[in-house]
Amino acid sequence: MQPDRYHGFLFNPADLSEDVDIDPGRRREILYFVASMDGWTHWQVLELPWNASADQARNAYREKAKVFHPDRYPGQRLGSFRARLERIFRRLTEARDVLGDEGTRAAYARRTAPPEEVARAAARQIENDARSRERRARMARGNPMVSRVARVRELLERGRRAMEEERYADASRDFLTASAMDPTATEARTLAEQARRKASAGKARDLWEKARAAELQHDLDRAQFLAEAAAEAEPGEPRYGVYVARVALQRGALETARFRAEAAVRSAPTLATAHEVLGEILAVQGDASGAKRALERALELDEGLTGARDRLRKLRWSFLR
Amino acid sequence: MNENEPFIGIDLGTTNSVVATVIDGVPRVIASRTGQTLTPSVVAVARNGKRLVGHMAKRQSITNAENTAYAAKRLIGRRWGAPEVEDARKVLPYDLVPGPEGNDIRAMLGGRAFSIPEVSALVLAELKADAEAFFGRRVTKAVITVPAYFNDGQRKATKDAGRIAGLEVVRIINEPTSAALAYGFGKQMEKKVVVFDLGGGTFDVSILDVGKSVYDVIAVGGDTYLGGEDFDRRVIDWLVFSFAQEHEAIDLRQDKMALQRLRDAAEHAKIELSEGRQSAIHLPFLASGPEGKAALHLDRQLSREKLEDLTQDLVDKTISVADRTLRDAGVRTSQIGEVLLVGGMTRMPRVQQAVKSYFGREPSRGVHPEEVVALGAAIQAHALLHPQKGKEVLLLDVTPQNLGIMVVGGYFATIIPRNTTVPTSQSHMFSTVQDDQTAVRIAVLQGASDKAMENELLGEFVLDGIRPARRGEVEIEVTFDISADGIVGVSARDSATGTRQSITVTATSGLTETEMRRILEENLDEMLTRRQVGDFERLRDRTRAVIAEIESLSPAVKEALARSRFGKDAVLRAEDVVGRARNAIAAQDLQQMIAVEEQLDRALQLFKGLAGGTPPGGKGP
Numbered sequence: 001m002q003p004d005r006y007h008g009f010l011f012n013p014a015d016l017s018e019d020v021d022i023d024p025g026r027r028r029e030i031l032y033f034v035a036s037m038d039g040w041t042h043w044q045v046l047e048l049p050w051n052a053s054a055d056q057a058r059n060a061y062r063e064k065a066k067v068f069h070p071d072r073y074p075g076q077r078l079g080s081f082r083a084r085l086e087r088i089f090r091r092l093t094e095a096r097d098v099l100g101d102e103g104t105r106a107a108y109a110r111r112t113a114p115p116e117e118v119a120r121a122a123a124r125q126i127e128n129d130a131r132s133r134e135r136r137a138r139m140a141r142g143n144p145m146v147s148r149v150a151r152v153r154e155l156l157e158r159g160r161r162a163m164e165e166e167r168y169a170d171a172s173r174d175f176l177t178a179s180a181m182d183p184t185a186t187e188a189r190t191l192a193e194q195a196r197r198k199a200s201a202g203k204a205r206d207l208w209e210k211a212r213a214a215e216l217q218h219d220l221d222r223a224q225f226l227a228e229a230a231a232e233a234e235p236g237e238p239r240y241g242v243y244v245a246r247v248a249l250q251r252g253a254l255e256t257a258r259f260r261a262e263a264a265v266r267s268a269p270t271l272a273t274a275h276e277v278l279g280e281i282l283a284v285q286g287d288a289s290g291a292k293r294a295l296e297r298a299l300e301l302d303e304g305l306t307g308a309r310d311r312l313r314k315l316r317w318s319f320l321r
Numbered sequence: 322m323n324e325n326e327p328f329i330g331i332d333l334g335t336t337n338s339v340v341a342t343v344i345d346g347v348p349r350v351i352a353s354r355t356g357q358t359l360t361p362s363v364v365a366v367a368r369n370g371k372r373l374v375g376h377m378a379k380r381q382s383i384t385n386a387e388n389t390a391y392a393a394k395r396l397i398g399r400r401w402g403a404p405e406v407e408d409a410r411k412v413l414p415y416d417l418v419p420g421p422e423g424n425d426i427r428a429m430l431g432g433r434a435f436s437i438p439e440v441s442a443l444v445l446a447e448l449k450a451d452a453e454a455f456f457g458r459r460v461t462k463a464v465i466t467v468p469a470y471f472n473d474g475q476r477k478a479t480k481d482a483g484r485i486a487g488l489e490v491v492r493i494i495n496e497p498t499s500a501a502l503a504y505g506f507g508k509q510m511e512k513k514v515v516v517f518d519l520g521g522g523t524f525d526v527s528i529l530d531v532g533k534s535v536y537d538v539i540a541v542g543g544d545t546y547l548g549g550e551d552f553d554r555r556v557i558d559w560l561v562f563s564f565a566q567e568h569e570a571i572d573l574r575q576d577k578m579a580l581q582r583l584r585d586a587a588e589h590a591k592i593e594l595s596e597g598r599q600s601a602i603h604l605p606f607l608a609s610g611p612e613g614k615a616a617l618h619l620d621r622q623l624s625r626e627k628l629e630d631l632t633q634d635l636v637d638k639t640i641s642v643a644d645r646t647l648r649d650a651g652v653r654t655s656q657i658g659e660v661l662l663v664g665g666m667t668r669m670p671r672v673q674q675a676v677k678s679y680f681g682r683e684p685s686r687g688v689h690p691e692e693v694v695a696l697g698a699a700i701q702a703h704a705l706l707h708p709q710k711g712k713e714v715l716l717l718d719v720t721p722q723n724l725g726i727m728v729v730g731g732y733f734a735t736i737i738p739r740n741t742t743v744p745t746s747q748s749h750m751f752s753t754v755q756d757d758q759t760a761v762r763i764a765v766l767q768g769a770s771d772k773a774m775e776n777e778l779l780g781e782f783v784l785d786g787i788r789p790a791r792r793g794e795v796e797i798e799v800t801f802d803i804s805a806d807g808i809v810g811v812s813a814r815d816s817a818t819g820t821r822q823s824i825t826v827t828a829t830s831g832l833t834e835t836e837m838r839r840i841l842e843e844n845l846d847e848m849l850t851r852r853q854v855g856d857f858e859r860l861r862d863r864t865r866a867v868i869a870e871i872e873s874l875s876p877a878v879k880e881a882l883a884r885s886r887f888g889k890d891a892v893l894r895a896e897d898v899v900g901r902a903r904n905a906i907a908a909q910d911l912q913q914m915i916a917v918e919e920q921l922d923r924a925l926q927l928f929k930g931l932a933g934g935t936p937p938g939g940k941g942p
Contacts, residue, residue: 062535062717069715071805074705086744093742098454101651 006032021076032082033048041112043096051109064092152182168199204234220251226309238268257281272302328462328706329452330698335394335522338362339695340448348696353451356789364443365389366431376829386414386581387934390428393440395522398475401426405546414577442485458871463488466694468523469495470543470721473779473809477831478740491705494808498718499697500663504688505531506700511583512658517676520664522548526643537717542646549666555631556587571608579607594625629671636675643866660684660748665691674701676859717742720803727773736801746802757789780812784822857911864902867921877932895924
């Protein structure tokens with residue numbers, strides 16, 4: 001028993017000096033218990049840690065009863081302490097009745113759980129859920145009848161997750177596998193197409209960025225090669241074609257440049273930069289009227305294209321001269 | 322408190338009773354003055370008006386059946402008109418009448434109405450006298466056992482019986498708990514124990530969690546009307562029925578003497594069949610023949626199989642009660658560490674077999690099924706009166722039945738549920754339902770039914786003198802408590818003012834306080850005269866024995882003193898004391914005998930010392 005056990009607790013001197021046959025230490029124990037027990041949890045009453053077992057509760061109860069049961073003071077004068085002992089015994093019994101039964105004990109433990117225990121339990125729960133999902137999947141794979149369906153579902157799920165994380169190549173692979181395993185799954189096919197498109201768009205963008213980097217380092221050969229690859233990867237995007245034309249123009253590969261520019265203008269007639277670059281190529285090739293037409297068209301679509309405006313002015317100049 | 326004050330534990334049984342004590346830390350049974358350990362719980366009033374108890378009463382029961390009360394335990398604390406009582410009236414040879422209040426039962430013996438506690442008190446007084454003969458001094462403190470399933474009324478009545486017998490009942494404890502206590506005494510047990518107690522009239526099952534000298538009862542179950550008597554009755558009915566078939570419908574039950582002979586024979590046969598496989602029942606001249614023909618004899622063989630056949634449903638019932646009790650406790654048979662068999666009926670092989678197959682384990686032997694309960698009571702008395710460091714035991718018992726009140730619609734509302742550890746208490750709020758209502762009536766009941774009328778009414782409590790106020794304004798807090806004896810108490814207070822509310826108790830099945838006082842006074846007179854005679858005889862015999870011993874030592878003492886110059890006057894004084902003791906015996910003077918008793922003892926001690934060669938060392942008498 002620690003000496004500061006009753007720290008801050010005031011004993012009534014009258015109680016301590018009552019003429020009864022109980023030693024002072026035990027008196028303090030009784031008085032302290034009676035005064036505190038209504039505010040205590042059942043765990044505290046039996047001096048148990050939170051979530052102690054039902055067996056532990058029963059044992060603790062028996063030990064406490066040995067101290068506080070009125071029968072343990074036979075033939076002694078107890079005075080006002082008899083009623084106190086009886087109240088303590090009732091409180092002990094109440095705690096035992098709750099904690100000594102597995103059903104009520106578990107419910108009480110949940111109700112009285114300290115916050116860190118609640119958090120720990122929640123974490124465990126999530127972990128358990130994930131584990132049980134995996135287990136279900138594993139079991140499903142073991143069964144050939146179920147495994148195909150389960151596998152398709154699993155692939156779709158994984159593919160969607162990959163989509164969300166913008167790993168379009170992975171997603172596309174999963175969706176394609178799924179639609180191969182189950183040709184009736186139209187959803188898998190559309191998803192596969194979407195993913196494939198997104199995947200090539202991403203790839204094209206990558207290539208384009210690399211091409212831009214090469215251009216900045218004046219490695220125009222490599223820039224054109226990469227830009228063409230990007231345009232191949234995403235043929236639906238005319239901007240890559242425009243970019244290829246521009247790089248080719250800088251390199252002086254006018255045939256390639258013109259082919260790309262014309263293709264871009266065909267596939268995206270409203271794209272101002274496509275007209276612009278075509279105009280510049282034609283101007284270099286000496287087709288001034290063709291260039292003038294293309295540049296005027298570009299400025300019609302986008303007035304802010306200052307390069308086109310300058311080039312057009314120069315063309316007019318040469319024409320007048 | 323006097324360290325050596327004697328105390329006893331009493332197993333007040335339906336058919337037999339046992340008294341025990343603890344001497345030098347060892348529990349032991351006290352044999353009766355005639356040397357037997359079992360005293361039949363039988364009381365009779367002989368033709369000459371003398372009261373007979375125990376073996377004496379049982380011996381004359383055939384010739385005096387209508388004045389011989391047995392199995393009083395089946396009636397104690399019961400209400401007149403209860404089905405068990407109606408049942409008993411049909412088979413008991415003595416008459417039962419209602420008490421003056423119409424609530425309790427009186428037994429008519431020798432033309433006088435005895436309350437049932439008085440009948441039991443006579444048995445207790447006999448055991449008390451046996452204990453006093455054993456100790457050679459007065460015994461007043463006792464622990465008495467009752468079946469665990471006894472309700473409040475039955476416990477109170479048993480306590481009353483103790484009071485009437487001149488005993489201070491320190492505690493009423495449950496028989497199975499007591500048996501477990503005796504079984505566990507001196508062992509370091511730590512396990513769950515089931516006590517299967519099938520006695521003469523009652524059946525109890527208790528489940529205890531025993532650990533480090535604490536006996537914590539988890540659940541009790543039972544039937545206060547199932548026991549050896551019922552097994553006997555099956556045999557009697559079988560005999561009566563077959564006799565009627567043989568002899569043109571002679572109903573032996575009409576003849577009280579014949580019935581008593583049948584009863585003895587049935588019990589005897591049943592006991593014999595615990596050992597043997599066949600028992601012969603031979604009752605010559607049992608009934609007179611029709612129209613002056615020769616008297617009729619009964620001659621039959623009862624086999625063990627037949628007995629088992631006749632009583633199979635009773636055995637099944639015990640097992641189903643045990644099963645229910647285990648469920649209540651939330652304990653599986655596999656968790657049980659020990660099964661104790663208590664009560665004479667557990668000697669029946671079929672009962673042992675049923676217990677064994679239900680629990681899946683061999684029940685414990687090594688306890689004497691008839692004595693173990695009294696020994697446990699003695700151990701508890703010892704613990705309550707003379708605690709010893711390191712040998713403490715603590716009993717934590719439970720209440721066997723739901724305690725509750727009657728609520729609107731005749732329903733039963735539980736306030737303290739069964740298997741609650743005692744002592745315990747519970748409060749309940751009552752409020753007035755009318756303006757200026759001055760009294761509230763509360764019917765307190767015990768039992769398992771939802772309907773109030775199907776439970777045992779313990780009493781009606783009237784809270785009166787309530788302060789006048791608008792309805793619902795007065796709230797009275799009624800506290801129900803159950804003591805360690807299992808006895809119910811009710812107190813009430815006005816929750817607003819805190820004043821105690823007076824309570825009047827009516828309609829209990831027990832004796833009223835005034836009646837109790839009258840009985841105590843009557844008994845006191847009777848016992849005083851009896852005690853005088855008894856004490857005188859006992860003291861006379863003892864004094865004679867001491868004198869004889871002193872005289873036998875006398876030659877050796879004289880020889881020893883011849884070589885010494887000490888102690889001559891002491892011998893003279895001793896001779897004087899012996900002379901006075903002789904005179905007292907001759908004059909039959911009890912007071913004088915008491916006066917010289919101590920001096921005589923000292924003289925004997927002195928003589929023993931001198932004769933043994935040890936000089937008295939100056940310590941004269």
